[in-house]
Amino acid sequence: MAETKPDKPGFLSRLFGRKAEAPVVPEPAPETPRAGGHPDTMPSPPANAADDLTAAPPTVTTASPDTTEEDKTPPELAGADLQPVEGLDPEGTNPQEPLPRIVTEAGLELRPDIAAADLPAPEPAPAEILPSPAPEIKPSPARGWWQRLTEGMRRTSSSLSDSVTGLFTKRKLDDATLEELEDALVQADLGVPTAMRITEAIASGRYNKEISPQEVKTILAGEVEKTLQPVAQALTIDRTKKPFVILMVGVNGAGKTTTIGKLSQKFRQQGLTVMLAAGDTFRAAAIEQLKIWGERVGAPVLARGQGADAAGLAYDALQEAKANGTDVLLIDTAGRLQNKVGLMAELEKIVRVVKKFDPSAPHATLLVLDATVGQNAMSQVELFQKAAGVTGLVMTKLDGTARGGILVALAEKFRLPVHFIGVGEGVEDLEPFTARDFAKAIAGLEATS
Numbered sequence: 205m206a207e208t209k210p211d212k213p214g215f216l217s218r219l220f221g222r223k224a225e226a227p228v229v230p231e232p233a234p235e236t237p238r239a240g241g242h243p244d245t246m247p248s249p250p251a252n253a254a255d256d257l258t259a260a261p262p263t264v265t266t267a268s269p270d271t272t273e274e275d276k277t278p279p280e281l282a283g284a285d286l287q288p289v290e291g292l293d294p295e296g297t298n299p300q301e302p303l304p305r306i307v308t309e310a311g312l313e314l315r316p317d318i319a320a321a322d323l324p325a326p327e328p329a330p331a332e333i334l335p336s337p338a339p340e341i342k343p344s345p346a347r348g349w350w351q352r353l354t355e356g357m358r359r360t361s362s363s364l365s366d367s368v369t370g371l372f373t374k375r376k377l378d379d380a381t382l383e384e385l386e387d388a389l390v391q392a393d394l395g396v397p398t399a400m401r402i403t404e405a406i407a408s409g410r411y412n413k414e415i416s417p418q419e420v421k422t423i424l425a426g427e428v429e430k431t432l433q434p435v436a437q438a439l440t441i442d443r444t445k446k447p448f449v450i451l452m453v454g455v456n457g458a459g460k461t462t463t464i465g466k467l468s469q470k471f472r473q474q475g476l477t478v479m480l481a482a483g484d485t486f487r488a489a490a491i492e493q494l495k496i497w498g499e500r501v502g503a504p505v506l507a508r509g510q511g512a513d514a515a516g517l518a519y520d521a522l523q524e525a526k527a528n529g530t531d532v533l534l535i536d537t538a539g540r541l542q543n544k545v546g547l548m549a550e551l552e553k554i555v556r557v558v559k560k561f562d563p564s565a566p567h568a569t570l571l572v573l574d575a576t577v578g579q580n581a582m583s584q585v586e587l588f589q590k591a592a593g594v595t596g597l598v599m600t601k602l603d604g605t606a607r608g609g610i611l612v613a614l615a616e617k618f619r620l621p622v623h624f625i626g627v628g629e630g631v632e633d634l635e636p637f638t639a640r641d642f643a644k645a646i647a648g649l650e651a652t653s
């Protein structure tokens with residue numbers, strides 16, 4: 205992807221009193237579209253095929269160079285092998301008739317792969333749905349979150365570290381050095397206002413003196429933490445809402461379905477009952493992917509055949525979850541590019557329909573952002589916020605990019621809560637976002653405290 209460096213006032217000009225507004229950052233186009241994918245889709249990692257979950261060879265996506273063998277996600281859980289549905293109306297203006305729902309003895313699992321004609325008339329779901337017992341999920345061995353975070357963010361931190369070390373080794377703090385530092389920070393996607401603040405903090409009281417790379421990193425981490433602190437907010441499940449409805453939105457391949465799986469696992473571990481709604485009805489494989497996650501974490505999945513109306517499905521899922529006293533309902537949606545008006549209108553419809561059932565829902569609308577897209581994340585936030593009223597962010601794939609600094613720019617500009625970050629494909633590779641850990645990891649500082 206072409207890197208666009210935003211214009212910014214230089215350090216010298218600021219020293220002479222010119223106060224700058226943060227310039228509008230041009231949005232580079234997303235990377236190459238996925239071959240053969242939905243016409244408006246973003247790229248997904250390469251395809252893999254495997255039928256057996258346990259025997260599946262580990263996937264390697266381009267986004268996880270440092271992922272260990274044990275942590276890799278089986279191909280069935282990755283979006284990689286998902287194919288687009290032929291003949292669907294991409295603008296969502298003419299959705300196909302939903303297929304009849306098929307209730308299994310588990311109470312919820314609806315099988316789009318079984319022809320409706322082969323079965324007796326669909327029965328209503330039983331009043332109580334007991335989620336299947338959560339299967340054992342292998343924790344990532346002997347690697348705590350701090351280790352996974354710092355390892356995952358190594359590309360971002362080492363690119364920043366390299367610039368800092370190169371600039372400040374045996375050099376006095378002069379205008380040229382400060383200019384270069386500010387450039388490096390903007391280049392690292394931190395955003396112009398934060399880059400300016402960091403540079404000013406470093407310059408303050410140290411002009412013409414020597415400063416060690418370690419000192420620079422410490423100041424950098426401190427300033428980044430200040431920017432991130434207000435947005436580092438936990439996702440709180442309001443237990444008075446039954447179900448607490450979480451709508452997941454984002455562009456194709458951002459990590460929505462995987463994040464639903466990871467979140468479900470966390471909620472289940474907290475003793476909450478969880479239900480999943482397979483609202484990505486564009487592709488049969490997307491429905492299957494969610495079902496596998498559901499099985500894995502012990503959450504029933506409400507699904508219909510491909511091409512079904514996503515808004516109608518979301519409504520039914522709400523009804524079902526309410527009837528069964530489910531604590532949390534997570535609604536998956538199809539990936540869509542933020543600038544495709546028709547697809548964004550379909551998302552608005554999902555929100556409208558959900559509100560018809562419960563005006564307070566969705567209680568959280570989480571935008572999943574893939575860190576590797578860099579500056580494009582800015583327009584994703586802007587447009588998804590307009591269409592779906594995003595309440596919080598989840599940033600994934602921080603392990604696959606040197607562009608993790610974008611989270612700082614997003615925090616500065618939109619001030620939306622950041623609830624979770626993902627640093628790998630494994631079920632354990634998602635954790636609540638904390639400003640200090642992230643700031644230290646990005647600055648390449650050693651330990652957390």
Ligand SMILES: Nc1nc2c(ncn2[C@@H]2O[C@H](COP(=O)(O)OP(=O)(O)OP(=O)(O)O)[C@@H](O)[C@H]2O)c(=O)[nH]1
Binds near residue numbers: 540626
């Ligand atoms: N390295 C890495 N890979 C991730 C992370 N989160 C998700 N992925 C991978 O990204 C790919 C796409 O994830 P999905 O969850 O299918 O993405 P999606 O947003 O549901 O995609 P669509 O349904 O196509 O819109 C999969 O291969 C995931 O395993 C992460 O934090 N790190």
Ligand SMILES: [Mg+2]
Binds near residue numbers: 460484536537539
């Ligand atoms: Mg998906």
